[in-house]
Amino acid sequence: MAGRHETDVAILGAGPIGLFAVFELGLLDLKAHLVDILDRAGGQCTELYPDKPIYDIPGLPVVSGQELTDRLMQQVKPFDPQFHLGEMASGLDKLPDGRWRLKTDAGTEIVAPVVVISAGAGSFVPKRPPIAGIAEYEGKSVFYSVRKMEAFRGRNILIAGGGDSALDWTINLAPIAAKLTLVHHRDGFRAQQHSVNQMRELAAHGKINFEIASVKALHGANGILEEVTLASPDKGEWRHACDTLMPFFGLTIKLGPIAEFGLNLHEDRIPVDTEKFESSTPGIFAIGDINTYPGKLKLILCGFHEAALMAQAAFHICRPNEKLRFQYTTSSSSLQKKLGVA
Amino acid sequence: MKIIATDRKGEVHTLEGRDGWSVMEILRDAGLPVAAECGGACACATCQVYVDPEWYDKLPPKSDAETDMLDMAIAVEPNSRLSCQITCGPALDGIKLTIAPE
Numbered sequence: 001m002a003g004r005h006e007t008d009v010a011i012l013g014a015g016p017i018g019l020f021a022v023f024e025l026g027l028l029d030l031k032a033h034l035v036d037i038l039d040r041a042g043g044q045c046t047e048l049y050p051d052k053p054i055y056d057i058p059g060l061p062v063v064s065g066q067e068l069t070d071r072l073m074q075q076v077k078p079f080d081p082q083f084h085l086g087e088m089a090s091g092l093d094k095l096p097d098g099r100w101r102l103k104t105d106a107g108t109e110i111v112a113p114v115v116v117i118s119a120g121a122g123s124f125v126p127k128r129p130p131i132a133g134i135a136e137y138e139g140k141s142v143f144y145s146v147r148k149m150e151a152f153r154g155r156n157i158l159i160a161g162g163g164d165s166a167l168d169w170t171i172n173l174a175p176i177a178a179k180l181t182l183v184h185h186r187d188g189f190r191a192q193q194h195s196v197n198q199m200r201e202l203a204a205h206g207k208i209n210f211e212i213a214s215v216k217a218l219h220g221a222n223g224i225l226e227e228v229t230l231a232s233p234d235k236g237e238w239r240h241a242c243d244t245l246m247p248f249f250g251l252t253i254k255l256g257p258i259a260e261f262g263l264n265l266h267e268d269r270i271p272v273d274t275e276k277f278e279s280s281t282p283g284i285f286a287i288g289d290i291n292t293y294p295g296k297l298k299l300i301l302c303g304f305h306e307a308a309l310m311a312q313a314a315f316h317i318c319r320p321n322e323k324l325r326f327q328y329t330t331s332s333s334s335l336q337k338k339l340g341v342a
Numbered sequence: 343m344k345i346i347a348t349d350r351k352g353e354v355h356t357l358e359g360r361d362g363w364s365v366m367e368i369l370r371d372a373g374l375p376v377a378a379e380c381g382g383a384c385a386c387a388t389c390q391v392y393v394d395p396e397w398y399d400k401l402p403p404k405s406d407a408e409t410d411m412l413d414m415a416i417a418v419e420p421n422s423r424l425s426c427q428i429t430c431g432p433a434l435d436g437i438k439l440t441i442a443p444e
Contacts, residue, residue: 049385121379129416130443162413190413214418233420250414252388252444253379298381 002107005082007033008318010102010110012089012258013119015043017288017303019072019081021116024311026079027327027335030318033110035102037123037256039086042069044120045300047251058301068300078340084108088123092261092284100283114314117263117270117279117286118303123256127249129160131218141225142218142245146173154178156241158228160215161248162186167195169246174208181209181242183230215245258290266292276313277306283317285310343435347391349374350441359430359437365391366426369441376441382426384408387415389425394438401428417443 009025011018014036022032038047045054045065053062063071087104092115095101102110126144128134134142146152146169153176159166162184170182182199189196202208216237217229225245231237255268263270264280269292272278278285287310288303296302315324329335336342343359345368357372359365366389369376377388384407393401398421404412408427412418422442428434 044379048380049383052383052385127414127416184413185418186409186413188409188413190410247416249416250387252377252386 004109004111005033006111007031007082008112009033009114009116009314010035010100010112011081011116011118012102013043013117013288013290014038014041014083014085015118015120015288016045016068016072016300017120017307018043018116018118019069019076020304021118021287021307021310022076022079022081023072024308025314026076026081027329027338028311028315028324029338030114030311030314031079031081032116033082033084033112035084035087035089035104035108035110037086037088037125041073041083041085042066044253045069047124054300056299056301078338084110088257089119090257113283113318115284116310116314117258117284117290118288118307119258120289121253121255122258122268122290123254124251125254125256127247127252129215129247129249131215133218137218137220137223137225137245140223141220141243142247144247146246149173149176152177152244155244157181157244157246158183158215158240158242159246159248160184162189162191163248163250164191164195165250166248167191167199169248170208171195171198171202174202179209179242180207181211181240183211183213183215185212185214187212211240215247218245275309277310278313285314343430343432343437345369345430345434346436346438347372347374348438348440350443359434361431363430364426365428365430365437365439366424368430369425374441375444376425377444378426380426384411384424384427387411387413387424388444390415390418390422390442391425391428391439392419392442393421393423393428394440395421397434397437397439398423400433400437415442 008030009032011034014034050066087106090105091103099113100115156179157177159182174180203210213230213232216231219227227239230240270279270286272291287306289298345357345359347355379388380386
């Protein structure tokens with residue numbers, strides 16, 4: 001959905017708190033667009049612990065990360081939020097008319113009088129192995145994802161990792177690679193059993209090599225990889241020729257471009273007041289794990305409260321000439337109409 | 343009980359462990375740089391430590407969940423553990439460990 005969108009509130013981060021913000025804003029007739037670097041909503045809940053139980057959501061004695069997300073998606077549906085998923089928020093600036101412009105790396109621009117940052121601990125990005133000099137090879141010989149499979153045809157590939165991505169790409173790239181080696185620190189995998197079986201089948205037929213080892217050093221020049229040093233407790237160290245290294249160790253969280261937005265930060269958190277959860281930059285709010293204030297607790301339930309108070313303040317910015325009518329969903333027929341239940 | 347933790351700069355910290363707490367919680371509360379993104383749910387592999395070989399075998403063995411999760415850690419060594427899965431107690435008094443690279 002690249003292009004320019006105008007709305008009431010631009011929300012950065014579609015985790016549980018960003019989603020609940022849509023709900024609270026929606027009750028006040030404020031529309032929202034959400035940006036998230038992940039390709040689905042839910043943030044840490046769906047990325048890190050979709051199956052783990054959460055026991056401290058009021059009224060839900062137990063709920064999994066995935067189910068909580070599914071329920072929130074259902075709850076915000078009446079407000080028709082617009083999602084920009086798989087996009088990293090890359091810039092934030094103020095327009096001459098006083099509104100904010102949130103840009104993404106996919107070319108999306110969201111223009112709104114209010115920006116809500118509900119980005120948790122930041123952006124999920126691939127884990128980068130701590131190998132000296134790896135950065136100079138990235139994009140030329142070292143890749144953390146596959147955009148076009150064809151780009152890997154005829155290459156001598158080394159895949160590192162033992163999860164589903166490592167195995168899936170081993171299986172998918174084997175037919176087009178000149179040579180493919182999978183390297184993992186143990187003879188066991190955190191992956192679907194059928195993928196493991198398929199990989200072992202390929203190895204048994206000599207279509208790929210599997211080494212129990214880890215990558216210790218890279219050798220090459222100007223970003224062009226020629227060899228890596230592999231090491232294992234049993235076999236010691238040896239050199240392995242390859243021109244492509246693909247580390248697949250899942251995702252980690254880095255603060256990312258938020259650090260460049262010109263906001264006041266304290267230890268990678270955004271200080272806010274506890275009346276409106278607004279940052280020191282008017283019109284920019286921060287809710288959930290990304291904010292800090294005296295007494296802050298990083299709990300989903302606290303983020304929900306922050307979202308409710310933020311929405312009241314956002315209303316006054318978005319609708320300066322209107323009177324905010326405080327209502328309860330239980331008794332207000334106008335709120336029930338918005339929710340599609342009356 | 344004491345935990346003797348070496349950070350990524352090689353600096354050694356002697357920390358007071360609390361019985362029943364995870365080693366990750368002690369490291370984190372001491373301000374040492376363990377990300378522990380999932381908060382101790384054995385779901386992110388960002389609290390990896392290398393346990394001194396003389397202590398490694400004294401630890402209760404890894405659960406299947408921890409063994410699996412270490413597949414998502416970087417720079418895994420034979421003495422790698424996830425510190426959220428090590429529980430402080432008198433038997434571990436003096437345990438030595440090093441925080442793995444991030």
